[in-house]
Amino acid sequence: MAPEKDILARFGARVRTLRTEAGLSQEGLAAECGLDRTYISGIERGRRNLSLRNIAVIAAALGVTMSELLDGVD
Numbered sequence: 001m002a003p004e005k006d007i008l009a010r011f012g013a014r015v016r017t018l019r020t021e022a023g024l025s026q027e028g029l030a031a032e033c034g035l036d037r038t039y040i041s042g043i044e045r046g047r048r049n050l051s052l053r054n055i056a057v058i059a060a061a062l063g064v065t066m067s068e069l070l071d072g073v074d
Contacts, residue, residue, distance in 0.1 A: 009046030014073055019040075
């Protein structure tokens, strides 16, 4: 797997873990973020290379810091 793809997959897995721990569906997280559910799905599947702004929005919606969201991704 290419390094870029690998980090996207790890980040997506981290988002999925935190989302399920928060008791949110993809639809619920998308609503909290103001993003489309298919965008959240793409992130979780490692298919989206999202912006720093969207990382901050997702962290806030999950009630974690950006550092916590990125913990273990590297």
